[in-house]
Amino acid sequence: MPQNQTKYSYIAEEIRNRILNHQYPENQAIPSEVSLAKEFSCSRMTMKKALEVLVLEGLLYRKRGHGTFIIKSALRGEQLPIYNQEVSGFTKLLNGKNVQSEVIHFEVIFPDETVQAKLNITSETPIYDILRIRMVGDEPYVLEHTFMPVTLIPGMTQTVLENSVYRYIQEELGLRIASSYKQIRADKPSELDQKYLLCKAEDPIIEVEQTVYLNSGTAFEYSLSRHRYDKFVFKVINVVRG
Amino acid sequence: MPQNQTKYSYIAEEIRNRILNHQYPENQAIPSEVSLAKEFSCSRMTMKKALEVLVLEGLLYRKRGHGTFIIKSALRGEQLPIYNQEVSGFTKLLNGKNVQSEVIHFEVIFPDETVQAKLNITSETPIYDILRIRMVGDEPYVLEHTFMPVTLIPGMTQTVLENSVYRYIQEELGLRIASSYKQIRADKPSELDQKYLLCKAEDPIIEVEQTVYLNSGTAFEYSLSRHRYDKFVFKVINVVRG
C-alpha cells in the first residue's frame, strides 16, 4: 500500500489493472464484495467505494442478487471515459502526440457583460483575453478563446500559454480544480475559424463553451473552443445512480 | 419519511428543495454534516451520501476545513444538469411542451456490421429499424434513427413510437436502464436531414450517437440523433472526485 493515496483509490487502481489485463473472465461475475474485501483486508464499505469508482468510469456494472460484471465494450477500446471524466486541458488529452500551441492574441482587458456573468466578476476586474490555435503535428485542431481573471491566475506568460495552462495552475500555483460546466453545440464557421482552422465556409464547427471552477468555488476560466468537425468527438458516459 | 425511497435520496431531495427555494443564504456555508445529521436523525455517513448526490448534480461543493457551499451559478438557471444526468428520452427532456413524433420508417430487419458490433448481437438477431422525426409545436427538432433487438423489447407499436419508448420500456416492460454511452459530433446535413429538419445545405447538424444498456448489461438501443444546430445544446457537468 503506497503512501499518499487513499485505500479505496489504491484498490480501485489495482482492480482496474486486473480488468484491463484480462485477469478476470469477461463472461462471469468478478469476485464478490465480501471476498474482495477479505483479499484486500478492508471493510465492505471501503471495497464498495472502490468498486463505485470503476462503475462511474463505465468499466463495471453491478446488479443486486447477481454480482459485479465487466462491461465488455469498455475493454474493446472505443468507449473510454476520456473527455468527460477528467477536467484537463487539451495538452493532456492528446498525450504522446506532438501538440503545439500558437498564441494569436494575448492581452489584459476588462470583461464584457457575458464574461462578467460567467466568471461572476465586475466590469472592473481585469482578465486575460487569450486566443490560441492548437496544432497536432502540422494540422490545426481547435481555436480556443479563453478568459481568466488576472488576480486568480497571476504570472501568466507566453511560455505557459504555449505549453499547458492547466499544469501551471495546478503545479506552479498549487490551485485545485473542482468542477467544470460545458455546453456543446454546432455552428457555422466564422472568418476567424476559416483562417486558423483551415476549413471551408460549408464545414461545420463544433463549439465547446466551458466554465471551470476551483476548489474555492470561484470560476477561474471561461472559454470557447471551436473544433474542426472532422477532428473532434465528445464522449460522455452516463451511469444511472441508485 | 415516505415509503419506497432510501433515506439518503429523501434527504437529498429535501435539501435540494431548500437550496432552490433560497432557504439557505448563498454566501455562507450551509449547516455542517454533523448538524444536518442530527436534524434528519441519521448517521454522518448517510448525510454524506445525501450531500454527495447534490455535489454530483453540480448544486453544492465541499471543502475540507471550510464547509459545504452552494454553487451560485447553478441557482441562476443556466447550468442545470438536464441532459447528461438522466438517461431519458426526448419526451421527458421537453416536459410540458407540445412534443410530437412522426414515424417515418418502422420495420424489422437484420443488422449490418456496425449495429451488430454496437448491440453485441449476431447478424441473425432481428432488430427494429426506426426512423422518427421529433417535433416541438410545428417545428422539427431532431431526426432519430434507432435500432433495438426485437427479442429484448417485444411488442413495439406505432403508438408507442409516437409517444415515449422509454416510458414503455420502463413502465410496461419493467426493464431498468443502467447506463448510456454518447458521442457528440458535428456533421454536414444529408438530404434526409434537409428534407425532415427543414434545414439548408450550409446549416450544420449536431449528431448524438448513443448506446444504451439495461441493468442486465445488455445493450438494448443504438441510435443516431441528428439535431438542428440552432435548436440543440448538449450540457455536461463535471465534478472532480476525491
Added chain:
DNA sequence: TAGTGGTCTAGACCACAGA
C-alpha cells in the same frame, strides 16, 4: 484548539435472484 469534511471500520438489516 475547535470545527470542518474525508476515510475507514465492523456489523446490522434489507431487497433481490437462483437453486
Added chain:
DNA sequence: CTGTGGTCTAGACCACTAC
C-alpha cells in the same frame, strides 16, 4: 435457503482551516 449488492449505523482517526 444462500449469496449477491444496497443501505444504514455509531464511532474512530485523519487532514485541513481558522482563531
